[in-house]
Amino acid sequence: MKKRKAVALTTTAVLSGLLLVACGAKESQQKNIQFSVPTDIASLDSTIIVDQYSYDVAGNVEEGLTRVNNKGVPDLALAKSIDVSKDGLTYTINLKSDLKWSNGDKLTAKDFVYAWQRAVDPKTGSEYAYLLGAISKANDIIAGKAAVDSLGVKADSESKLTVTLASPTPYFKFLLSQAVYYPLDQKVVEKYGKQYGTSSDKTVYNGPYMFKKEKAWTGTNKTFSIYANPNYYDKAAVKSKEIDFQVVSNANTGAQLYKQGKLDFTLLSSTDLIEANKKTKGYTTFKQARTDYIEYNQSGKNASSPAAQKALANPNIREAINLATNRSAVVDAALPGSSVATSFTPVGMSKTASGEDFATYAKQGYTYDPAKAKALWKKGMEEVGLSKVTLGLEAAGDLAPSQATANFLQTAYEQNLPGLKINLKLVPFKQRLNDAQNGNFDMVISGWGGDYAEPSTFLQLFTTGQSYNDGKFSSTDYDTAFKQATTVPDVLNPAKVDAHYKAAETFLYQGSYINPIDFQANPALMNPAIKGLDFHSTGLAFDLKTAYIK
Incomplete structure (x- = not known):
């Protein structure tokens, strides 16, 4: 999956289209976005996910201290403010008030400390732990040369976090948006142990969307759905009540489902398929x-x-x-x-x-x-x-x-x-x-x-x-x-x-x-009625937070 703001910003395109309203339908009616991915997602454990398709799901049900916006800039997300010392080594982060997990647990600064320590702990085996290497002692911990609790992060209070870096990192606010930097509800992680994140009922959520018991992801099923999270701090910005996912490994099948109105997004992966669909309404390239x-x-x-x-x-x-x-x-x-x-x-x-x-x-x-x-x-x-x-x-x-x-x-x-x-x-x-x-x-x-x-x-x-x-x-x-x-x-x-x-x-x-x-x-077919979907060339590719179809 995924950099530095010493040089440039993430390329981002805001994907918008025509507002299509069915004849005689009420303007308030809303169609669920039918979104496809080409292969099974592997996990919802933000500490260990490594592939883009898992990230595209997890990044819409989870969130970090920052979130990259439609201009490629890392905006404040769970963080209310981020202050940086003159030497670039100390980040003082205040959280938004009344943050909650989808199970109602309070989300606090300790959830970040726990998550980041878990990520750098060699016992966890996180392949993305290296992204925390900017933090003091992280690389020593990953190498087994320092104690996990020596990581340069501490919770000063429920809503205040202090992070000490090993050296100035101009792009650190970008890093704070990455999945491995997401907080974790320690109680839930410890409850499920190695099974944490292997299905949607074995984790909790703090992002724009969440899973429910209905249309859940079991870890192997090919269809599942995410729903607007009522505990999300910015729930007013979430436009879709439900987004439905399908795993469609055969691109020809995906194109046919799109033409039948059963998919709103599908990737095109062969020369013949692309040539056959270049004039299809909604053809685009990411x-x-x-x-x-x-x-x-x-x-x-x-x-x-x-x-x-x-x-x-x-x-x-x-x-x-x-x-x-x-x-x-x-x-x-x-x-x-x-x-x-x-x-x-x-x-x-x-x-x-x-x-x-x-x-x-x-x-x-x-x-x-x-x-x-x-x-x-x-x-x-x-x-x-x-x-x-x-x-x-x-x-x-x-x-x-x-x-x-x-x-x-x-x-x-x-x-x-x-x-x-x-x-x-x-x-x-x-x-x-x-x-x-x-x-x-x-x-x-x-x-x-x-x-x-x-x-x-x-x-x-x-x-x-x-x-x-x-x-x-x-x-x-x-x-x-x-x-x-x-x-x-x-x-x-x-x-x-x-x-x-x-x-x-x-x-x-x-x-x-x-x-x-x-x-x-990635050539693709995307319903031109989709509005508010942000595509990022780095990090979370498809941000569905404000996406919707009317």
Whole structure:
């Protein structure tokens, strides 16, 4: 899922349309929005969710101290005020009065302390704990080197929170809007233990919407609904009484349901489907700050074979695979609407101090060169003593773009790299996430969407030991560049920050540590009668707080 406000703001589009009123219907009548997601959501536990689809649901039933508005700015949400010390290290936060959970429990500053301590506790295993790394002692706690209660946050009273940062973080108010920063009702979390968030009846809510017993999410069902939360502090701004969700994994089915009036939003995921629907009323494209890329298992563990392990540890072999990747052809065949990746950090997310798009500024030499790929492949294979090798390529089989990309690359790699056999492994999206996290792959097609509008939301993924560095590579040069960009004194100099981030992109490219494929866009069909739906290219993609249909 997701950055820095030292540079630019989240790209946001306010999606509005025509007001459609059925003939003879009363103006007050309201149709529930029928919203689809392409795969099952994994959890409602805001501490551990990792995928965009779970976040799109959880982010509408939960809320943090800030919430990004329709202009891409982090507004005060549960916070009444946020005061920052002159040195940028201390945040004094006062909560709004009379905040409540959906079960009636009072929401207090202690709920934030508990949630943040739970997130950084190694026992919890939160993959998003690193987003709390800006807070004093957080990284030491995550590494098991400090006590959980040493985290730099304390509740001064029921409504006052003091946060101490490890170093100035200009984008910290953006971070406060992230799911891992949401508060938790300790009583409820402890009641359900490991089952917390595995179904909608095993959690409570503090956001614009909530779940009820009717149309609940059981953890496996394909249809569920959320309802306006009567305990929400800003309930007057919530326009929909109910929003209905459907899991529609077949995009063709989604398009047909849309045309039949049974869906108001559905993603289009194949070239044929997009071409067939470009003239359909409501056709649109959402430009996400998201990059699809291939990760290589460089950990020396869990590879499919010793030969695969040796091969992917060789930089010439990795570079050969990168050079054998025809990104333009992949986009044309499998990812319509997207654009060819030229770096890991995507276009349109943030700008440099001089106003240039960061992705343009940090562009690398990722290219398609089959002749050079064959030469490097031959050299690398000789270096590791192999004449042929089988490499697994894993992708989410229940996401059409990912499956199409994998099928295309299997054929291309086997044609361009003599002696290579690709063992295609198409698995459910949930399994793909788990396999990547646990290192159970040779190569895996992953995707990352920015959490906030600043390059570190992408580049911090590959620092040594970071939980999302699934390939487990380590580069001293990369680590040094990232550290210089995010620590005093250079973090206070935007131009130097830009240069260090560009250096990190360069080290990624030179080491062929990953293989960026595309900057993702999502063509979709959306009922033009929907008003007030905010789309964000980073963080919570679809904010339904003020969305409605009349």
